[in-house]
Amino acid sequence: MKAIKAMKLMKEKKIFHFLFNLLFNNLDIILFFILIYIKLYEYSKSISPDYLYVMVKLPIIGCILVLIGVSLILKEKSRISFLYIADIVISCILITDVMYYRYFKDITTLASVKNAKLLAGVSDSVTSLFRFKDLFYILDIIAFIPFKKNYKRIKQNYLPLSKRLLTFAVVFAIGIGLNAQTLYTVSKEQPTLLSSMSNRIYLTKMIGNIDFHVVDAYNFVSTNIKNAKKLPQDKQDEIKKYLQNNTENSGQVKLQGKYSGKNLIVIQVEALQQFVINKQVNGQEITPNLNRWIKKSMYFDNYFYQVAGGTTSDAEFMSNNSLYPAQSGAAYYTYSGNTYNSLANALKSKNYYTAALHGNSEGFWNRNVMYKAEGFDDFYGQHSFNINEEIGLGLSDKSFLNQSIEKIKNFKQPYYSFLVTLTSHYPYDAVSKYGDFDTGEYEGTFMGNYLKAIHYTDAQLGTFLDNLEKEGIMQNSVIALYGDHFAIPKDKINELYKFENVSNANDYNWFTYQKVPLIMHFPDNYNSNVVNHSYTGQMDLYPTLANLMGIKNQYMFGKDMLNSTNQNVVFRNGSFIDGKNLYVSWTNTYYDLATGKVVNETEELKKEKNKANEELEYSDDLLNHNLLKNFLNGN
Incomplete structure (x- = not known):
């Protein structure tokens, strides 16, 4: 009986040790997922306190999984840096979008970035748009500076390239699938919305902030390429x-x-x-x-x-x-x-x-x-x-x-x-x-x-x-x-x-x-x-x-x-x-x-x-x- 109990205890310890290592070695991914999800969802609520497309949760999750999938290709320590930098970039975009929305009741686009030079002349207007609560988007970045350094130092589990590629493929595919399903739904409900982006706030509520900027970047580039060509005569x-x-x-x-x-x-x-x-x-x-x-x-x-x-x-x-x-x-x-x-x-x-x-x-x-x-x-x-x-x-x-x-x-x-x-x-x-x-x-x-x-x-x-x-x-x-x-x-x-x-x-x-x-x-x-x-x-x-x-x-x-x-x-x-x-x-x-x-x-x-x-x-x-x-x- 003692031997059986000992074996059972050892098995439980192995399971606990496995789960602990799994959680510990992926703590950066877990924290990244939770923090970015909260930020993106809170942003969606901030531009739409009275109306929020509930399915926006799916593209938010999808976008985060795509980023996590990309990070899984990297070796663990490089992965930590990648996720940290991604957090910084996303946080800066969200703060910019929140301030832009307060003034224009619209979402920042690549074309609107051309107007950034004007901000030098209206710095008082820009600073007046910042709110103390906007620090919510960057507090974790500051708080995790010592965590990032120490976590890199004590993390020792290194996965071989074959396993990293496999986990990348699975996670990335799930993320792309969620995004594709959302974009398909939007294209069916409002066929011209993704290309014309005539209603940017509504679009952001449906597909989330990250997807919006991806669609905007795609349209910006494709439009410039398309406009380099002559418009068909029948359209003219x-x-x-x-x-x-x-x-x-x-x-x-x-x-x-x-x-x-x-x-x-x-x-x-x-x-x-x-x-x-x-x-x-x-x-x-x-x-x-x-x-x-x-x-x-x-x-x-x-x-x-x-x-x-x-x-x-x-x-x-x-x-x-x-x-x-x-x-x-x-x-x-x-x-x-x-x-x-x-x-x-x-x-x-x-x-x-x-x-x-x-x-x-x-x-x-x-x-x-x-x-x-x-x-x-x-x-x-x-x-x-x-x-x-x-x-x-x-x-x-x-x-x-x-x-x-x-x-x-x-x-x-x-x-x-x-x-x-x-x-x-x-x-x-x-x-x-x-x-x-x-x-x-x-x-x-x-x-x-x-x-x-x-x-x-x-x-x-x-x-x-x-x-x-x-x-x-x-x-x-x-x-x-x-x-x-x-x-x-x-x-x-x-x-x-x-x-x-x-x-x-x-x-x-x-x-x-x-x-x-x-x-x-x-x-x-x-x-x-x-x-x-x-x-x-x-x-x-x-x-x-x-x-x-x-x-x-x-x-x-x-x-x-x-x-x-x-x-x-x-x-x-x-x-x-x-x-x-x-x-x-x-x-x-x-x-x-x-x-x-x-x-x-x-x-x-x-x-x-x-x-x-x-x-x-x-x-x-x-x-x-x-x-x-x-x-x-x-x-």
């Missing part, structure tokens, strides 16, 4: 016909050429969001000057910004070209060598002098290159102004607008002046010490700082518009003033909801606040104190101005807001508004615009969704292959 003809039909449906009849020969002054205002218009805080109007000018102008109160990764530059791009922003990154960088049927180019053909004015450095957003491509005769940037007062990123709006009007007074008429303000740029704290605007309970908060910033800019815009009137410039000019993009990023949306007394908020509420004001003033005070409630967006400004200024409306994706009955507004992420319904792409949900209630998908709505994606694809093809060069030359 298809796009051209679509744009020609869009022009015909826009119906330029009313007011056609009414202001031909008049000056045109367009003012793009940094972070001017609509919710501040005609609103008070602590008994004071936030934008008293714009409120005053709205009564003397035509005001569009359902005008949406449609920007993507290029933010301010995207607003400029759409307003001057009626083309959608780049699929990823900024069109101002990616397509600065293209030919454009831009507003400035069109007006130059009517003997207009064209000039862009902005108080920031000329190279910011590649404006010094892009403005030439868009046909501006001159660009008055930072070096063209006396930098006598700086607030935030550069020359104050007060000084910029005062100096700009002196330049405009000397422009040869007729002219097109395109002005871009700067001071009310995120994160707004630079303006808090200017003026005595009391924000009451919001004092010292993000919202309070924004209200101060936009109140300051409103004062400068009021002075500028008043001076245009006093100098007699306004009597011979069409004025268009609009906001470029959101003021309140997604991570601060609760402050906006509190300010607006919104409770039980959802994506419908979020979209209703993604409006910017558009104010149009005409020389003869036509339609003054009139509010246009049509659903419109930044893509529609150029076609509208083209009709008013007597320019031929061609090769534009937007519509004439004063003629067309079409109320479609398509966003770069695939969401859209059709005048009755709102489609939110990242949750694949429809809402009734009037009530905010969820609407079931119908065949008609599905067709509208496909048409929106088709339109985005057409715009991408047009930009990628520089098709306007052929279209405008009649080829």
Whole structure:
């Protein structure tokens, strides 16, 4: 009996010893799997607290297994270093993506990395996006420095190459299989999503962060290779016909050429969001000057910004070209060598002098290159102004607008002046010490700082518009003033909801606040104190101005807001508004615009969704292959 017990005990010890060695010798793999899984899953929840595709766990596990599989080929000590470096890389990507999402409500892509050079000029904005909780992604990296060193020293079990290759094959195959199954499911549910990546947030929720970046890298490389080839002629003809039909449906009849020969002054205002218009805080109007000018102008109160990764530059791009922003990154960088049927180019053909004015450095957003491509005769940037007062990123709006009007007074008429303000740029704290605007309970908060910033800019815009009137410039000019993009990023949306007394908020509420004001003033005070409630967006400004200024409306994706009955507004992420319904792409949900209630998908709505994606694809093809060069030359 004793012998049997001894043998049993010895067998148990061997099993325990085997399990202990197995766990100990693979402790690096176990820890890597657990830590990376937690990070990736927490990241998925952070970009989607209200909606998370539950199957995202499978591609997360699959991606981790692929990395572990690769590490198993290596000798154990090299494997430890490989997994540690992979942890660092993944953690850095996640922190970058989290910060990018807070500002852009989007996912970082390879094309958007091209914009990284801009961060040198907005370091305050970038650092303000970092949160203490983001250290969660790198704490293990710091904590495991001594563990990595000691574990390497005491680990002694070395597997032969044949066994390493076998374990690699098994683990790698399982990981690839899980990823392939997920990607196949996505391709069936939304056939164009993996290639167009028009809805990056929704895609990331479905396939996870690592798979997203792999798909993005594949698309980036394959797109560059594909775009090096000529687009088939039948596809070019298809796009051209679509744009020609869009022009015909826009119906330029009313007011056609009414202001031909008049000056045109367009003012793009940094972070001017609509919710501040005609609103008070602590008994004071936030934008008293714009409120005053709205009564003397035509005001569009359902005008949406449609920007993507290029933010301010995207607003400029759409307003001057009626083309959608780049699929990823900024069109101002990616397509600065293209030919454009831009507003400035069109007006130059009517003997207009064209000039862009902005108080920031000329190279910011590649404006010094892009403005030439868009046909501006001159660009008055930072070096063209006396930098006598700086607030935030550069020359104050007060000084910029005062100096700009002196330049405009000397422009040869007729002219097109395109002005871009700067001071009310995120994160707004630079303006808090200017003026005595009391924000009451919001004092010292993000919202309070924004209200101060936009109140300051409103004062400068009021002075500028008043001076245009006093100098007699306004009597011979069409004025268009609009906001470029959101003021309140997604991570601060609760402050906006509190300010607006919104409770039980959802994506419908979020979209209703993604409006910017558009104010149009005409020389003869036509339609003054009139509010246009049509659903419109930044893509529609150029076609509208083209009709008013007597320019031929061609090769534009937007519509004439004063003629067309079409109320479609398509966003770069695939969401859209059709005048009755709102489609939110990242949750694949429809809402009734009037009530905010969820609407079931119908065949008609599905067709509208496909048409929106088709339109985005057409715009991408047009930009990628520089098709306007052929279209405008009649080829």
